Amino acid sequence: MPTTESVPPEPGSAPDRGLGRRALLTGGAAGLGLGAALGLGGALLGGRALQSGGGSETDGGEAGFGGEELGCHGAHQAGIVTAPGAHIRFLAYRLLEDTDADALARMFNILTGDIEALTAGEGPLADPEPELAARPARLSITVGVGAGLVERVSSARRPEWLGPLPAFTRDRLGNGYDDGDLLLMVQADDLLPVAHAARMLERDLVSFAEPLWSQQGFRQARGAEASGTTMRNLMGQVDGTENPSPEDDDLASLIWLDGSAAGEGWLAGGSALVLRRIRMELDTWDQVDRPGREQTIGRRLSDGSPLSAPAASADERTPSDFEATNEYGLPLIPSASHIRRAHSEDPGERIFRRAVNYEQDGESGLLFACYQRDPLSQFVPIQGRLDELDLLNEWITHTGSAVFAILPGFREGETLGASLFAR
Amino acid sequence: MPTTESVPPEPGSAPDRGLGRRALLTGGAAGLGLGAALGLGGALLGGRALQSGGGSETDGGEAGFGGEELGCHGAHQAGIVTAPGAHIRFLAYRLLEDTDADALARMFNILTGDIEALTAGEGPLADPEPELAARPARLSITVGVGAGLVERVSSARRPEWLGPLPAFTRDRLGNGYDDGDLLLMVQADDLLPVAHAARMLERDLVSFAEPLWSQQGFRQARGAEASGTTMRNLMGQVDGTENPSPEDDDLASLIWLDGSAAGEGWLAGGSALVLRRIRMELDTWDQVDRPGREQTIGRRLSDGSPLSAPAASADERTPSDFEATNEYGLPLIPSASHIRRAHSEDPGERIFRRAVNYEQDGESGLLFACYQRDPLSQFVPIQGRLDELDLLNEWITHTGSAVFAILPGFREGETLGASLFAR
Secondary structure, three states: OOOOOOOOOOOOOHHHOOHHHHHHHHHHOOOOOHHHHOOOOOOOOOOOOOOOOOOOOEOOOOOOHHHOEOOOOOOEOOOOOOOOOOEEEEEEEEEOOOOOHHHHHHHHHHHHHHHHHHHOOOOOOOOOOHHHHOOOOOOEEEEEEOHHHHHHHOHHHOOOOOOOOOOOOOOOOOOOOOOOOEEEEEEEOOHHHHHHHHHHHHHHHOOOEEEEEEEEEEOOOOOOOOOOOOOEOOOOOEOOOOOOOOOOOOHHHHHOOOOOOOOOHHHOOOEEEEEEEEEEOHHHHOOOOHHHHHHHHOEOOOOOOEOOOOHHHOOOOOOOOOOOEOOOOOEOOOOOOHHHHHOOOOOOOOOEEOOEEEEEOOEEEEEEEEEEOOOOOOHHHHHHHHHHOOHHHHHEEEEEEEEEEEOEOOOOOOOOOHHHHOO | OOOOOOOOOOOOOHHHOOHHHHHHHHHHOOOOOHHHHOOOOOOOOOOOOOOOOOOOOEOOOOOOHHHOEOOOOOOEOOOOOOOOOOEEEEEEEEEOOOOOHHHHHHHHHHHHHHHHHHHOOOOOOOOOOHHHHOOOOOOEEEEEEOHHHHHHHOHHHOOOOOOOOOOOOOOOOOOOOOOOOEEEEEEEOOHHHHHHHHHHHHHHHOOOEEEEEEEEEEOOOOOOOOOOOOOEOOOOOEOOOOOOOOOOOOHHHHHOOOOOOOOOHHHOOOEEEEEEEEEEOHHHHOOOOHHHHHHHHOEOOOOOOEOOOOHHHOOOOOOOOOOOEOOOOOEOOOOOOHHHHHOOOOOOOOOEEOOEEEEEOOEEEEEEEEEEOOOOOOHHHHHHHHHHOOHHHHHEEEEEEEEEEEOEOOOOOOOOOHHHHOO
């Protein structure tokens, strides 16, 4: 696999990714020279050496899960079908005007090093606070690209689906959470490594791109969930029951691109992400009685079981029966309910959802992320039906929308995104 | 202990705090009548009954720590010396103009019920989404009052220290994070119960007070810490080493009010909280080399050990020796370093710190909360020294400041804050 060429060699590189390299660099940085002003000598770093490492789900060896590493290498990027972190930050960037293909190749080279270091519990090159990276708590950093980035390399390589979605009538976009050239998803079970990684990535992107928007989402804390339950959203609903499982045989054909479409060979192993910001009107939602809210969704609030099955014998895994009727012949799951409208008989018209809750400036909602091969044939028809009719629409509004091509995975020695530049 | 009288009795009250009461109330709420419009019958709540409970550190019985309850009753409120939650939300309110002493008594009665229910994993009265309360993850709700609230009951009961702190020369306040009449601190290891509790409390306060400001802080996730280490702040420092421990014999005399001061009998068992919002200039801080940053603090970044002890044999628990000098006679801990300037020889001039990190709109910093008997004789002299001279001042700015009287604890059957109204 071709890699980029224009990156200067790292001082004290590969064999010594750990403290030594960092000590060299941070000790040598000119800084504000306070140490020198105080008449201080050499850089006594002290303390334990920070663990290097990789691979899947390794543990740094200290008590608590903070030392666990998820590993960043593989056919697919981490952070998509791997266990969801309790916290995720979506960071979108706009490329600077003079960031051309050569600069992008340099940028991906730097990002690759940052991701390899941070997910392994090390500070990236010249990290001034490597201690904040030392306990990654299953940190993953997943990278996607927007249409604008692909076109700086090759218009022919832009997939048809990569760009703004067709307009939906109920969308109220334009609030600063749309589109973007580059997306970083920083995810972990602990906010501290998320905060630190986001900062280091932003620092290293500064000569290539500028922050466009960021969105912070959460789900239940690691270890707080009852076993085997699906996340609840801020409306109180069990959210995401009807979702393909990472163990399902057909998940791969739903979400991973195989590169067979013209010009899309470079995306084999990648995916297509749709991210929607969905505001919830909780104040009016809370005024609806429980039966009304359950009819709106099609599921019981208590346990997420479908209304088509008796409460006593059903749970959230019970399949929905949209044909089941009550004694008056009315469907037990209303035909305008959310799950009925979202449902498709076409097994190819499915998506893999990874939604999280958000709260910001007194607003609550859902950051709805979903993965697929082709948003135009998977997300769009589903959302089209919901946009047309969904009882839930009275209390939700889509206020942000973005589509990104999630880059294929990379192996040790490879560079993330390299296939975009291959001839 | 006197309690307030003007609160209407709760329907289906004490013996049945659980699902029955909620079912009655939520099923009976008029709402938007969607259920009725859909021709739907009674409220079939289904699912498991939500656990009632109290006491310290009980577990709801399901896997994961989410079911753990901290208990809200006792001589002191929970959330001060109890184990810190991974997330804390500080919610300040301004009283409405017509909220008089009678209204305040009603308000505290309602707050008491809310706190008892939410911390026990139940929704409070008429909670539309009790499922979001069901896994409190050690939720605590701690209540403080500002000068404005006390004066609506009795000016004679306002402690001298309850009000804005004396001005410090470096303070840059006035950004909407100062003062307040009422403070709620909502704390848990999981953001979901925090979000839900905050929403329910705001709903129940709506006829008494309006939101003034809110601040959200975090520390390492529960279970993510290496054992026995102190929190790191976003500057990478081990933050809070030199802090009295909840196990210390003299902690009580430092933080818990004994009610002996004139007019302050009602506060016996309470405390005085100072909350400072401290912005960090991470970009310029990161330009300082490590020795410079360590000299600024007086501790090593690697492990928080004081610079007065050799790195090899010291850790963060090693006592600081401010007299120790190097071969040139210069103090090993610089005389202008943060820990040197913060240190007092007077053992009474100490505070109990509970700082958390914050990130908001691209800004990073520390929400510095500390407890004491008297801010004027404990926090103020410490901060006065730091304000005058502290190497760290180049990278931090205090941008918010508030003082609250933390109410005494309450026992089952008692009402939080009742002593304020006692004759």
